[in-house]
Amino acid sequence: MEVNTKPYDLVVIGGGPIGMACAIAAQRKGLNYLLIEKGTLVNSLYNYPLYMTFFSTAERLEIGGVPFTCIAPKPGRQEALEYYRNIQRKFMLNIRLYERVLSVQKQGNGQFNVTSEKDVYAAANVVIATGFYDIPMYINVPGEDLLKVHHYYKEAHEYAFKKVLVIGANNSAVDAALECWHKGAEVTMVIRKGEINDRVKYWIKPDIENRIKEGSIKAYFYSEVAAISEKEVTITTPDGTVTVENDFVLALTGYRPDLDFLKSCGIAISDGINCTPQYNPETMETNVNGLYLAGVVCGGLETHKWFIENSRVHADMIIDDIMSRQELK
Missing domain, CATH: 3.50.50.60 (FAD/NAD(P)-binding domain)
Structure with missing residues (x-):
């Protein structure tokens, strides 16, 4: 496949709540971005048990400053799916669904080639927000x-x-x-x-x-x-x-991030029991310049460390860092 001739300021991999939050933050700053998801919108939440109730309250699952209205004390899977569909209706994010990303490779010019099953995209920056629900323990x-x-x-x-x-x-x-x-x-x-x-x-x-x-x-x-x-x-x-x-x-012994994919992107993974990926906690940038992590994937095998409610902030941290670098150019 040939590289898509239109370079993006940012490609976000993973169309879950945190990936969507990153896309919203990029859109608000006027960045040319693309969001790629291997399945349906918020694919992991879709695959949760039908009658699952979240530990978090509705307001802690909000992204983009859009209120999440819920009658019950804790929202369930169906309510969450409806909320995030409404987020997409509101922002009309530039998202490609059912398109799995195969690799992320940095080129000699400093840009990335993001190769999916359907295309190759050039990007100045990449965010990996792929969660942890794909691989059982x-x-x-x-x-x-x-x-x-x-x-x-x-x-x-x-x-x-x-x-x-x-x-x-x-x-x-x-x-x-x-x-x-x-x-x-x-x-x-x-x-x-x-x-x-x-x-x-x-x-x-x-x-x-x-x-x-x-x-x-x-x-x-x-x-x-x-x-x-x-x-x-x-x-x-x-x-x-x-x-x-x-x-x-x-x-039901738990799940883990795709650590092999992170390694293939050049991200350093700790040798410890938690297999924590290397990133700057102030900017979420990994050891690869311009490549960021957001959400649960940041915890490695400590999948209980990050949730929607405490990793929503990653979106603004990442976009603020990208914007500050653009201003310095």
Whole structure:
């Protein structure tokens, strides 16, 4: 593919809330920008469980200074999708949907070539705001590749009246366990630590703890799945190995950013356990001049560090830095 002859001041990769916030900030400053998203608008939110409720209140999910009106104390997935669709209607952002970016390469002239499945774009600056929801944290045990094993959860109906094993103790795992139990599933949880994660939504945590305490949901603490077969799951527990009958496994053990993509762009990644990408916290610029990070992707494997509400500010930080450099030219 030939490079698109029209160079952009900025290409933003990732059409989630933070990528959209970056595009809005660029538009307001008169920058010639392009926003590229591999799926639908706010693709990660679209793929969240159907009835998920956000931890954040509506005003903390706002971008572009546009109010997010919500009757309930906490908005749900459907309300969030409606809000961000309305954001697009208001700003008419220059966005290309269903176009995956394959590579970002800096050229000798200081500009970037951003190669997607459909085109190659020249850009003076690039923002990567790709989130972390694309790659599951695999447990790497025999049988994980069976069709009965799911790393993403949409809704409980398909698991009704079946034996379901949920791996994990974070928000997604707890929500799935409770919803499946309410729909008539026989639910077992396998939890690596000795308790439900402290970061679980405060209005959900007592519910799951009470269901476990009363025996409605069976939980194996300090335990790990050792193997999965078509009709059983083998679990390593403090009291020895246990085998339980099973129809479905929900391995909701978390997700991670595409670190290989970041490395291919030239971004330095720490050797530590968190695999944190290198960036300037005052400007969000990486070790590659003109290449920025925004949103959850900044945390590496610490995916609980950044949320919409505390990374919205990245947009203005990045655009302010780009504008200050243009003024110096």
